[in-house]
Amino acid sequence: MGLSGFDHHDRAGSGALDAAAALRRQAPQRLRAALGSRPVAAVRSFVVVLGVWWGLSLWNANPIQLPAPPAVFAALANVASDGELLENAMISTGRLALSLVIAVAMAVPLGFWMGMSRRAHAYIDPVVEMLRPISGIAWIPLALFIFGVGDTLPVFIMTYVAFFPLLLNTIAGVRGVSRRLVQAAETMGVSRAAIVRRVIMPAALPSIVVGFRLAFAGAWAAIVAAELIGAPSGLGFAIEWYRQLLMTPKIFAYIMAIGFVGYVCDQLLQGLQRRLTPWTDRSRG
């Protein structure tokens, strides 16, 4: 890779001239500005990717391994129009929502307790640190025994995965609350419940929201594995189902759907973060 290229573009970007930049300036300024803008760059990139993909599929000449883009878009339209895609996506996001709710209901109160009481933290933290390195995926075989193939398994795995970032971020958030705020409230005779609700909760919320986004990201990565191995429905199951049928265009269609749903959920969570905690820097999450 041309290291001098870095310097060149760095300088071109900061307005300095060199021979290559001068040459390119001969192109009409307005056209260059239009071609260089970010949305246009994105469209251009996707066109290039589609072109490369199409070329590779022609070269590979094996539609079971790598179908051409039109076949994939036809498959996408097919599964979207007969409602199958929507059904699987609803099942997966429903499981995701359920497990996030369970994880919040368990992790946030526990995190408040562990954050506020040193003693609780000293006793419980070792168990948390023992379980945390065991990834949710590694629970799948044991969970298959306990729950069997069905709805419970993915929900269990995702709850487990979502639990730890939520717990740790809640503890960190609660511990980060300024002691002076709490002491001031105590001095003024505010009740303990009111301190938790009115002082600690708002101060710890940004950290909890960050934990929630991390929990979502982990759970979304785990759902595909959990459904692929141990569920009779959902996006992950559909991918594996069509692999066994060797219907590759539909595999691609579902992979796109997984990416799309994950992206939309992340955007929604970012919006939620901005609304709940507008005073924090959103690039933190």
Add this chain to the structure above:
Amino acid sequence: MANSLAPSPSIGLRSVPLTIWRAIALPLLLLVAWQLWAMGLPADTRAPSPAKVLAGFVRLTLAGDLPLALIQSIGRVVAGFLIALVLGLSLGLAMGRIRWVRDGLEPIVESFRPIAPMAILPIAILFLGTGTPAALSIVAYAAFFPLLLNVMHGVSRVDPKLVLAARTMGVPPLRTFTHVILPAAMPSVLLGSRLAMGSAWTAIIAAELAVGAKAGGGTSGGIGQMMFVFYAYSIDLNGIVVCMIVVGVVALLIDRAFRGAERILVRGREAT
């Protein structure tokens, strides 16, 4: 923190044993409860118990199955990580330093990022079969994104004045790169490596497990495959728990090793 009014239970010499006692109290209690629960079950039960798990660990280690599977999985993780490191470093550097490369590649990276590594597995199996290459590609895919994003972030935040200063003093580009840009981006590279290694280890277990689950099993090896064999063929729950604990311990060791490296390599820079 808010509980600051509570008196600290002991001071001085007694506090050290107390903290250790507190740390092991709950895990010990859970282990004893688990063992007692298992002892209350009929003798031919398949339910795991701490004693049987320990026995299983010793048996699997002495038979050589566990070390072999572990070496296989770790080897795949390291190889996949190295592939991701080469790709992530080079692309991350290019995207961090060159505007148009970043503008061009970022939309593509962002659209692949929400696709879980496991979603790629069916495609990898179609292309590469159920052996090591498919597992490697999943690991590399999982490790690639944390590496790329952190390298890009680190490189794009290198103080331009440092680069300009080096150029003013006539330092050749390659030397600027190795002596200015890379050291300044080092903390991000290390952080990305730690996160990447964590996802890689999770991904290899998932890949081996799913390959075992869906391709009939017995061909790919590794610790995830071992768990699947315990699940589907020998129905050995104690073996599964042994594998889970080993997976956890390895994850912990990987994390600690990278944190240690971060401390050693970054500390010198933070101090100055």
